[in-house]
Amino acid sequence: MLSVRGDDDDPFSRGYICPKGTALADLHHDPDRLTKPLVRDGEEWREVGWEEAFDLVASKLVGIRKAYGRDAVAVYQGNPTVHNLGLITYGQLLMRTLGTKNAYSATSMDQLPHMLAALLMFGNQILMPVPDIERTDLFICLGGNPLASNGSIMTAPDVKGRLKAIRDRGGKVIVLDPRRTETAEKADEHHFIRPGSDAPLLFAMVNVLFAEKLVRCRVAASGLAEVEAAAKPWTPERAAPITGIAADTIRNLARTLANTPRAVLYGRIGVCTQEFGGLAAWLCYVVNALTGHLDEVGGLMFSTPAVDPLPLADIVGLDGGFGRWKSRVSGRPEFGGELPISCLAEEIETPGNGEDKVQIRALITSAGNPVLSSPGGPRLEAAIKTLDFMVSIDPYMNETTRLAHVILPPTSPLERSHYDAALFSLAVRNVAKYSPPTFERKPDARHDWEICLELWTRIGGPARLGPLGKLSRTLLGKLGPEPIIDLSLRTGPYGFGRGGLSIRKLKKSPHGVDLGPLQPRLPARLTHKDKLVHLAPAEYLADLARLERRYSSPASNGLVMIGRRHLRSNNSWMHNSERLVKGPPRCTVMIHPDDAASRGLVDGGDAKVSTKQGSITVPVEITDTMMKGVVSVPHGWGHNKSGTRMRVAEATQGASVNDIVDPAQVDELSGTSVLTGQAVTVAKA
Numbered sequence: 068m069l070s071v072r073g074d075d076d077d078p079f080s081r082g083y084i085c086p087k088g089t090a091l092a093d094l095h096h097d098p099d100r101l102t103k104p105l106v107r108d109g110e111e112w113r114e115v116g117w118e119e120a121f122d123l124v125a126s127k128l129v130g131i132r133k134a135y136g137r138d139a140v141a142v143y144q145g146n147p148t149v150h151n152l153g154l155i156t157y158g159q160l161l162m163r164t165l166g167t168k169n170a171y172s173a174t175s176m177d178q179l180p181h182m183l184a185a186l187l188m189f190g191n192q193i194l195m196p197v198p199d200i201e202r203t204d205l206f207i208c209l210g211g212n213p214l215a216s217n218g219s220i221m222t223a224p225d226v227k228g229r230l231k232a233i234r235d236r237g238g239k240v241i242v243l244d245p246r247r248t249e250t251a252e253k254a255d256e257h258h259f260i261r262p263g264s265d266a267p268l269l270f271a272m273v274n275v276l277f278a279e280k281l282v283r284c285r286v287a288a289s290g291l292a293e294v295e296a297a298a299k300p301w302t303p304e305r306a307a308p309i310t311g312i313a314a315d316t317i318r319n320l321a322r323t324l325a326n327t328p329r330a331v332l333y334g335r336i337g338v339c340t341q342e343f344g345g346l347a348a349w350l351c352y353v354v355n356a357l358t359g360h361l362d363e364v365g366g367l368m369f370s371t372p373a374v375d376p377l378p379l380a381d382i383v384g385l386d387g388g389f390g391r392w393k394s395r396v397s398g399r400p401e402f403g404g405e406l407p408i409s410c411l412a413e414e415i416e417t418p419g420n421g422e423d424k425v426q427i428r429a430l431i432t433s434a435g436n437p438v439l440s441s442p443g444g445p446r447l448e449a450a451i452k453t454l455d456f457m458v459s460i461d462p463y464m465n466e467t468t469r470l471a472h473v474i475l476p477p478t479s480p481l482e483r484s485h486y487d488a489a490l491f492s493l494a495v496r497n498v499a500k501y502s503p504p505t506f507e508r509k510p511d512a513r514h515d516w517e518i519c520l521e522l523w524t525r526i527g528g529p530a531r532l533g534p535l536g537k538l539s540r541t542l543l544g545k546l547g548p549e550p551i552i553d554l555s556l557r558t559g560p561y562g563f564g565r566g567g568l569s570i571r572k573l574k575k576s577p578h579g580v581d582l583g584p585l586q587p588r589l590p591a592r593l594t595h596k597d598k599l600v601h602l603a604p605a606e607y608l609a610d611l612a613r614l615e616r617r618y619s620s621p622a623s624n625g626l627v628m629i630g631r632r633h634l635r636s637n638n639s640w641m642h643n644s645e646r647l648v649k650g651p652p653r654c655t656v657m658i659h660p661d662d663a664a665s666r667g668l669v670d671g672g673d674a675k676v677s678t679k680q681g682s683i684t685v686p687v688e689i690t691d692t693m694m695k696g697v698v699s700v701p702h703g704w705g706h707n708k709s710g711t712r713m714r715v716a717e718a719t720q721g722a723s724v725n726d727i728v729d730p731a732q733v734d735e736l737s738g739t740s741v742l743t744g745q746a747v748t749v750a751k752a
């Protein structure tokens with residue numbers, strides 16, 4: 068292959084391509100990418116055939132389940148799962164039918180609070196609304212940096228062009244962020260906000276809306292009076308010193324949002340992964356609803372995806388639920404059948420009672436690297452080393468998979484077909500696109516779905532189904548994931564009648580199909596029986612006392628840390644591509660000039676960043692793009708651990724910030740990890 072380019076004829080991307088897309092070529096040709104199963108004996112790895120690998124994995128996992136029970140086998144599914152057709156279908160078949168309470172994923176370090184709000188307010192965790200940025204005249208961005216991230220829960224190629232278009236038509240972009248980000252640089256207004264203070268900010272906006280009679284909720288909803296009462300104590304004057312945003316600015320934000328006919332407030336990961344992430348994510352939706360921007364053109368809208376995830380989610384039991392059970396060791400609530408990632412290490416470390424309270428003895432990871440990507444990485448690594456068995460489905464030997472006993476590497480993204488069901492359901496336009504494999508796979512290569520199906524078969528999935536089991540196994544093996552998508556397309560909103568969507572139809576439109584702008588979907592889309600938007604679910608009201616307690620005494624003014632993302636990086640991986648990692652070191656601590664001066668730090672010198680968990684040493688970058696009192700260190704670096712096989716990544720500089728992020732700090736309501744706003748000290752190294 069020569070190169071990867073954008074597709075000018077794609078109606079959605081209009082030829083825009085992210086640098087990481089271009090680097091798919093590097094990934095495909097990477098000599099470090101694993102292509103054969105590996106088995107570890109002590110420190111030594113040997114290549115084995117698929118049969119031998121599957122035999123070993125199955126006998127170990129079946130044995131551990133028999134001896135200790137289902138909960139003894141834990142699973143961790145990482146972020147690339149959502150972009151992988153095989154993993155969101157057959158991967159779920161395997162992981163969900165294991166019937167373990169010890170299911171983990173990146174969700175609790177990411178969008179869990181948005182999903183919780185979707186579940187409690189709209190009835191299903193998948194019903195997350197997206198900003199209609201193509202038609203809005205006011206885009207308020209809270210805790211997202213789409214110019215680096217490409218937009219999250221807001222699938223939008225070329226966000227830069229799309230945000231510029233808002234300003235070109237006379238609209239406004241306002242960013243609230245502890246750092247003057249790439250997005251903020253292109254905005255009309257930027258306001259620094261103290262990390263973790265979004266709930267007070269949003270409550271103060273709600274307070275203004277009621278006080279100034281600006282509430283014009285246009286969706287049928289319950290709970291208006293409760294919301295008003297909850298916001299009562301939060302005057303802009305009270306929120307100002309907490310957020311670092313002047314009371315008049317808060318008033319103006321509320322007024323502008325209410326008075327602009329096509330407007331939206333968009334909140335993303337910065338509002339989720341913090342001490343009050345649950346409340347903050349809920350309030351983002353509430354503020355839009357109160358100002359008449361929920362389910363309205365230019366506001367926060369629900370997509371009409373060609374492959375509707377709602378019925379699919381029902382089938383695999385992903386329909387949601389919250390707090391139906393609690394984690395064994397620290398009593399954290401389950402969400403959607405998973406436990407928060409903060410529980411994984413302790414559930415491995417803590418002995419069970421030999422009966423119903425089961426300790427984890429084995430781990431399956433798929434498309435994840437929690438040793439770098441989850442808080443308390445070193446503790447998790449130590450815990451993993453005590454397991455009886457671990458298997459990883461992953462194309463790389465990284466900081467996590469090097470600890471496995473067996474690695475099962477799938478085909479590369481260019482060797483399999485692609486339909487991004489998850490991302491299309493969160494897109495700012497309704498679109499559909501199918502991509503066939505670019506290359507034929509090597510004769511002995513397996514797709515993710517085939518690996519998962521084989522494990523499901525051998526661990527006893529079909530056996531439990533009786534005679535049907537054998538049939539379903541044969542059938543599933545013949546089909547693969549595509550027919551599931553095909554069936555969904557055909558039975559979905561654009562499927563019926565002549566010219567209806569199907570994979571065959573999409574194959575004839577290789578550039579993708581534009582299905583038009585977002586449409587109003589309420590109340591039909593709500594899955595609540597009363598067909599109302601629940602503005603004030605009891606779970607949130609119960610968390611208000613914690614917020615009051617937190618701010619009853621003056622907040623501390625010590626240094627706190629946030630993260631950041633870079634266009635040429637993707638969490639902890641894709642660092643084995645030279646073209647993505649080249650250039651000046653990126654794993655630096657950004658700090659405001661005044662904070663640097665008072666600590667004697669010099670630009671380019673080394674600093675020791677410390678928490679109670681320990682210290683990391685990284686170069687200093689002095690910049691007034693940081694809010695005073697806040698420093699920023701990106702995650703996903705620190706590829707210096709022994710025993711990995713990623714030659715380019717190993718040569719990069721940097722440390723893993725999750726070595727010092729405290730895993731015990733979680734949003735008490737939702738169990739989401741606190742990744743932003745933890746206290747740190749910074750000193751000259």
Ligand SMILES: Nc1nc2c(c(=O)[nH]1)N[C@H]1C(S)=C(S)[C@@H](COP(=O)(O)OP(=O)(O)OC[C@H]3O[C@@H](n4cnc5c(=O)[nH]c(N)nc54)[C@H](O)[C@@H]3O)O[C@H]1N2
Pocket residue numbers: 144145146147151173176177336433434435436437439440441442460461462463465477480515630631637638639640702724725728742
């Ligand atoms: N401090 C801090 N920590 C964070 C964050 C933060 O902002 N700050 N962000 C969090 C967020 S939002 C996320 S999503 C997580 C991400 O963390 P994880 O979900 O653990 O994902 P990655 O670290 O990106 O690792 C992805 C792995 O998937 C493998 N992979 C890639 N494609 C495929 C495939 O098609 N099949 C298979 N089987 N494997 C594949 C790669 O080789 C790599 O090993 O990190 C979280 N951690």
Ligand SMILES: Nc1nc2c(c(=O)[nH]1)N[C@H]1C(S)=C(S)[C@@H](COP(=O)(O)OP(=O)(O)OC[C@H]3O[C@@H](n4cnc5c(=O)[nH]c(N)nc54)[C@H](O)[C@@H]3O)O[C@H]1N2
Pocket residue numbers: 146177209210211212213215216217218219243244245246248260261262263264265335336337338341629630631632633634635636637638743744
């Ligand atoms: N290039 C690139 N793109 C990515 C990824 C990547 O690693 N690299 N990761 C992908 C993944 S897994 C995800 S989940 C998405 C995330 O997509 P985004 O949500 O856009 O992620 P970030 O770029 O981290 O933006 C979060 C912003 O929140 C700000 N922030 C931090 N703390 C607070 C706070 O307390 N309050 C407020 N208001 N703001 C705060 C940060 O300064 C940062 O600018 O990006 C995806 N896209």
Ligand SMILES: [Mo]
Pocket residue numbers: 146173177
């Ligand atoms: Mo994420």
